[in-house]
Amino acid sequence: MMKILVVEDELDLxxxxxxxLRLSGYVVDQATDGEMAEQMIYEETYDLVVLDINLPKRSGLSVLEEVRSYNKEVNIIMLTARSDVEDRVSALDMGANDYLLKPFYFQELEARIRSLLRRKSVQQDSQLSCGALTFDTSSRQVLVNGQQLTLTRKELGILEYLLLNMGRHISSEELIEHVWEADSNSFSGTVRVHIASLRKKLKAELGHNIIQNVIGKGYIIEEKL
Incomplete structure (x- = not known):
């Protein structure tokens, strides 16, 4: 059973x-300020923490920084206001695994949680697979029917992120945030160019497209092909 800590001072939320989250089958603890959250994370073992940035007593960024000084494994999703661009960048630089902008739909948060917990489970096994395709995250090699496929560094990053988030739509903005460098000036057109090249290479070997693009939702590799 996966255990989650939710840290949020807006009581209704x-x-x-x-x-x-409890109805979804998770064991869930809660905290309403930064000091309480830091103590609970230190004393308990959590698979994932949902951590608001703007908290009383101690900010979410301060808690994140302290937790990362002794715990590199726990997954942390930051909740941020839409205007807090600098805070989002700081959170990612300080070791947050992901962030979500308020207001958000619960289904989106749950999808992010499933994605991160899936990544945690595959860390024990470096092989990511989809049909005849296998991605070895340790050697950074992609095999199709046992034959190595040559991809660029960006193509490898995109494919890995889509495989880790298999079954979830990924926007161009999210790919830029997680695959490109923080100081990159990339935009959605850049993503489309790399995606097109990656899809062409994969289709040549697999015989079909495994990366689908759904307008308004983003890119996705379905779990069942």
Missing amino acids: LESLVED
Whole structure:
């Protein structure tokens, strides 16, 4: 059973998230300020922490920095206001695994949680697979029917991120945030160019497209092909 800590000082939102996550089958603890959160993370073992940036007593960024000084394994999703661009960049630089902009739909948060917990489970096994395709995250090699496929560094990064998030739509903006460098000036057109090249190479070997693009939702590799 996966254990999650939700840290949020907006009580209505906190109660809603805790209830929905418990209904989804998770064991959930809650905290309403930074000091309480830091103590709970230190004393308990969590698979994932949902951590608001703007907290009383101690900010979410301060908690994140402290936790990362002794715990590199726990997954952390930051909740941020739409205007806090600098805070989002700081959170990622300080070791947050992901972030979500308020307001958000619970289904999106749950999808991010499933994605991160899936990544945690595959860390024990470096092989990511989809049909005849295998991605070895240790050697950074992609095999199709046992034959190595040559990809660029960006293509490898995109494919790895889509495989780690298999079954979830990924926007161009999210790919830029997670595959490109923080100081990159990339935009959605850049992503489309790399995706097109990657899809062409994969289709040549697999005989079909495994990366689908759904307008308004983003790119996705389905779990069942």
